[in-house]
Amino acid sequence: MRYVIRLAIAEVLFATSLFAQESTNPQAVPDQPDISALLQKISDLEDRIIAMEGQMRQLKDQQATAQPAPHSEVSAPALVAAPQQPIALGGAEGSAAKALNPDISVIGDFIGVAGHNPIQPSPSMQMHESEIGLQAILDPYARGDFFLSFGEDGVNLEEGYITFTSLPAGFVARAGKMRSAFGKVNTLHNHILSWVDRPLVTYNLVGGEDGINDAGFSIQRILPAPKGIFLEATGQLFRGDSADVFTASSKSDLSQVIHLRGYKDISESTNLDLGVSYARGHNDLGSNFLTQLYGIDATMRWKPLRRSIYHSFVLRSEFFWSQRQQLPLEQRAFGFYTSADYQLGRRWFLGGRFDRSDRNRLTNVTDQGGSLVVTYWPSEFSQVRGQYRFTRYANNIDAHELLMQVQFSLGAHGAHPF
Amino acid sequence: MKKTRNYTSLAVSLLFWLLLCAVVLTTAAEAKNLNVVTSTADMAALAQEVGGDKINVESIAKGYQDPHFVEAKPSFLLRLRHADLLVSVGLQLEIGWLPPLITQSGNPRIQVGAPGYLDASQFSEILEIPQGAVTRAEGDVHPLGNPHYWLDPENGRRIARGIANKLKDLDPGDAAYFQQRFQDFDRRLSAAEQKWDAEMRPYRGRKVVTYHRSFPNFTRHFGLDVIGYVEPRPGIPPTPGHTIELIQVIKRENCKVVLVEPYFDLKTPQSIGRETGAQVVVYLPSVGGEKQVTTYFELFDYDIGLLIKAFQSGH
Ligand SMILES: [Zn+2]
Numbered sequence: 001m002r003y004v005i006r007l008a009i010a011e012v013l014f015a016t017s018l019f020a021q022e023s024t025n026p027q028a029v030p031d032q033p034d035i036s037a038l039l040q041k042i043s044d045l046e047d048r049i050i051a052m053e054g055q056m057r058q059l060k061d062q063q064a065t066a067q068p069a070p071h072s073e074v075s076a077p078a079l080v081a082a083p084q085q086p087i088a089l090g091g092a093e094g095s096a097a098k099a100l101n102p103d104i105s106v107i108g109d110f111i112g113v114a115g116h117n118p119i120q121p122s123p124s125m126q127m128h129e130s131e132i133g134l135q136a137i138l139d140p141y142a143r144g145d146f147f148l149s150f151g152e153d154g155v156n157l158e159e160g161y162i163t164f165t166s167l168p169a170g171f172v173a174r175a176g177k178m179r180s181a182f183g184k185v186n187t188l189h190n191h192i193l194s195w196v197d198r199p200l201v202t203y204n205l206v207g208g209e210d211g212i213n214d215a216g217f218s219i220q221r222i223l224p225a226p227k228g229i230f231l232e233a234t235g236q237l238f239r240g241d242s243a244d245v246f247t248a249s250s251k252s253d254l255s256q257v258i259h260l261r262g263y264k265d266i267s268e269s270t271n272l273d274l275g276v277s278y279a280r281g282h283n284d285l286g287s288n289f290l291t292q293l294y295g296i297d298a299t300m301r302w303k304p305l306r307r308s309i310y311h312s313f314v315l316r317s318e319f320f321w322s323q324r325q326q327l328p329l330e331q332r333a334f335g336f337y338t339s340a341d342y343q344l345g346r347r348w349f350l351g352g353r354f355d356r357s358d359r360n361r362l363t364n365v366t367d368q369g370g371s372l373v374v375t376y377w378p379s380e381f382s383q384v385r386g387q388y389r390f391t392r393y394a395n396n397i398d399a400h401e402l403l404m405q406v407q408f409s410l411g412a413h414g415a416h417p418f
Numbered sequence: 419m420k421k422t423r424n425y426t427s428l429a430v431s432l433l434f435w436l437l438l439c440a441v442v443l444t445t446a447a448e449a450k451n452l453n454v455v456t457s458t459a460d461m462a463a464l465a466q467e468v469g470g471d472k473i474n475v476e477s478i479a480k481g482y483q484d485p486h487f488v489e490a491k492p493s494f495l496l497r498l499r500h501a502d503l504l505v506s507v508g509l510q511l512e513i514g515w516l517p518p519l520i521t522q523s524g525n526p527r528i529q530v531g532a533p534g535y536l537d538a539s540q541f542s543e544i545l546e547i548p549q550g551a552v553t554r555a556e557g558d559v560h561p562l563g564n565p566h567y568w569l570d571p572e573n574g575r576r577i578a579r580g581i582a583n584k585l586k587d588l589d590p591g592d593a594a595y596f597q598q599r600f601q602d603f604d605r606r607l608s609a610a611e612q613k614w615d616a617e618m619r620p621y622r623g624r625k626v627v628t629y630h631r632s633f634p635n636f637t638r639h640f641g642l643d644v645i646g647y648v649e650p651r652p653g654i655p656p657t658p659g660h661t662i663e664l665i666q667v668i669k670r671e672n673c674k675v676v677l678v679e680p681y682f683d684l685k686t687p688q689s690i691g692r693e694t695g696a697q698v699v700v701y702l703p704s705v706g707g708e709k710q711v712t713t714y715f716e717l718f719d720y721d722i723g724l725l726i727k728a729f730q731s732g733h
Contacts (some may be wrong), residue, residue: 047576054540057562129532140531143521166526168718170499179547222499229493268480271491305483306681346683379654380558412559413510414517418491 039205055264061380100138102144103412107191115401119393120203122401127152129190134343140167147189158189158213179211180242181218181234181259183295183318186211187340194314194341195373196387196403200355201335204292204367205322206293212257212279214238214246230263238281245291245360255281273299285326291360294321312343322360333358341373349375355391372403382408421633455501455528457512458485459706460568461538461577463714465505467603468582472510472592478479479708480517483489483594484681486558486653490515498523502588505581508539511565532633533588539565541580542573545634547651557651566703569721570635571611574714610715614722615640621729625673627664627696629682636721645671648678650688656686668694677701 066283109129113122134146142164149158161176181186183200190209198209206212225231236257240248246255261275278296282288295318303312319336335357343349352371359365370392376384387403419513424520438439454475456462462477469475474498479488484684498519504510539562547563567679569627582600586593622641629648637644646667667673668690676698678687684698691698702721705711711720 029456032492043572050576051541053544054542056546057538058540065641111570137530140529141526163521165524165529166532167524168526170524170525172522182440213602222495229494230496232492261492265491265493268441271493273492303489306481307683308489308681309484309487310683381554413513415513416487417518418515 002054008189012150032365034093053260053299082379100144104132105135105411105414106135106407107131107409108406110406111196112404113401114303114404116397117391117399117401118397119391119399122403129277130355131158131189131191133412135412135414143268146213156210161218167327169221171219171221173214173220177213177215178236178280179213180236180238180257181220181309182206182212182279182293183259183296183320184299184316186213191407191409194339194349194351194375195353195371195404196385197371197389199318199337199339199353200339200367200369201318201357202274202290203359205245205333205335206295206322206358207245208241208390212238212242212245212255212293214240214242214255216254225262230261232261234259234261234262240281244279244284245279245293247284248282249287253287255279268302269304270302273297273301283326285350289325290323294323295319310343310346314341320357322358324360326361331361331363333360335361347377348374348379351375359394367391367393369399381410383404423695426517450456452561452585453497453500454503455497456505457488457516458507458568459704460714460717461505461507462576463705463712463717464568464574465503465581465585467586467714468596468599468635469604470576470595470599472589472595473585477706478516479704481702481704481711482678482680482708483510483710484629485704486514488512488515492522494519495523499525501525503536503584504528504532505536507568508537508564509567510542510560511566511713536581538577538580538586539567541576542567543570543576543635543639546631557649558653560652564631564634566630567635569633569703569717571584571607571614571637571718572633575604575607576712578607581711608717610718614718617722617726621726624675624729625671626675626677627668627673627690628677628701629679629687632679633677633701640722645673648676648682648690659732661690665690668696675699675725679703688730699728699732701725 036352050402068286092161105269107130108127109131110126111122111128112125114124128151130150132148132150136146137143142162144162144403146160147158148339149156149171157177159176159178161174161178164173167173168195179189181187181207184191185198187207202208202211216236218234220232220234223231223233234257238255238257240246240253242255248254257277257279259275259277261273263271265271275297277293277297279293281291283291297317298314301312301313301314315338317336317338318332322331324331337350337353337355339353341349341351352372353371356366356368359367371387371389373385373387378384383406385405385407387405389399389403391399391401393399419519452469452473453463454465454469456465456475456477456526458479459477459481462475465473467477479485491587501523504520506516511733524533529535543565544563548559548561552559552561568577578600582596585596589596613633618640623643624644625643627648628638628644631647631652636642646664648656648661648664651654652659668676673694674696675692676687676696678684678698678700680700680702684700687698691694701724702708702711702717705714705716705717708720711717
């Protein structure tokens, strides 16, 4: 349509210039002000077309983000009323319906493992997990996020929650199933990690790959703090079922997680991120047996802004204490990891990790190990990684393994977690 | 003795109340100003032009930073949670970092769809809107059109008008002020535009290469001809094959200038420059890309100055 208008404008211009030329001959009076007025009119017209185009784009966008305006008048019966609306298939209506779809992304994760591990053997090759993300803004007050993971044995709702973003007094709340805010690595999806696996302490004390991940509520708020310091508290209440850490034998066996995060920019390129976490729930021995977990996490990041896509460095440690009531004696275990990741260039990353952890049920038994990781990014949407992992399990059982991973992402561009 | 003590305590309590009043008054005065946060420095510069001293404006990304890859640092939340208005570039430029910041801000005013959220792309002329199917075989394409649209002064004017109108809505008491600021900006921009157009007129039709597709609105406005990109595809770092091809194109087309954004590595552009004799110019896509470039006007002054110098020395 715009081209038609442009064409029309051009024609008008052409005609007037012809006219102007003709008219200059007999009268020789250049009609300067009229032309500039015309030019002004054209540029005003162009402005209006651009504004209209922008509104159209915005409208499409708003359809996609489901503006509440048309709903609010009919809020409750909207669902019932829907079929009464004329159903048009194909054409513009079809694409408008598509615009309402959530952002869809798929992340594939292929892992190959070579080497011998008698304690925790891994298959030689596996399509470890395919994660489907469905994300959308529900209305100006909330957004919805779903992450379904398709493993080789079945489907798992990794996360699915609604986030209420417009609560009073600066609160942000979530309801659904979610990775709990216990430390750093527990909150991260597999494809975000800087290793093929998770730290040893995660497997030994914090529920392994799934971690503390449960159905419940979460509420968080930024706390007042001295200038320049970001302080945030998160409180979460869950059903009480998380991997081998928490088990709810009765309805009242709820589990809780509390997390306090402090963050400060040391300079524009360097920052420090500290957190303390506490989790409490009942374990698989029954309602009378509690497991409590304590965590401290510390992350230092460096990324020079002028070369942010080429170089970065992240140093991270997490320390965990587990206190598990069991018979005959309560078991207290401790474990930690320290990792460092350096970005060599736009596509290359080099990392290392040191692991050490007791086991939560047998705390006089300690495993330790270390990893060396190289990651290559062909583009922002695929990643190839190699990891050499050495583990010395208790009783001097050694495992040397080579882990290879290919990850690839389809569809909507996800946000980069920080 | 006792009397003086009384006077001292009176003075102290008076001072206390005075201080308290001062604090209350200053916070009240501060509260009167709208807090505007923008995703990029250009939007901040334009907001500042029309908002004047009735707004406090801060940008999340720095002008010398790649706007596609900003980190969603929690410190930004400290600004966002008090914001009355968030101005974004839109068209998925900030897709990697702005949505989580908005979600975590705990600020209902700036959520997408709320009155305090303004996507400036709606006011602007957008180029390179893909027709038909888009695939990532074309790289990290911007599927809604090119979001680097603010480098056309015409768009600058439209964005400023859009922001001014939004400020009027949010703070009707100062509507006349914002309108007057916009008109003043409009006038100054028209004058500057005439000057820029005149300065650039001798170089219309000149060929340039850019690193990323960051300058289509600029090159179109000033009639430059972009014949290639250092990136083989948007968001994909240079590859030897593409670089060789580009060198041939530059030689064949007799292109004299390679424009590079300040956040890209200069190694490949410089080797292209050595091979072809083209000049490598670190060109600013944003206000704040260099310390001395603090306004929308200075951005064009700086870039046009660089370009003219490069074109002239290319002879
Ligand atoms: Zn771009």
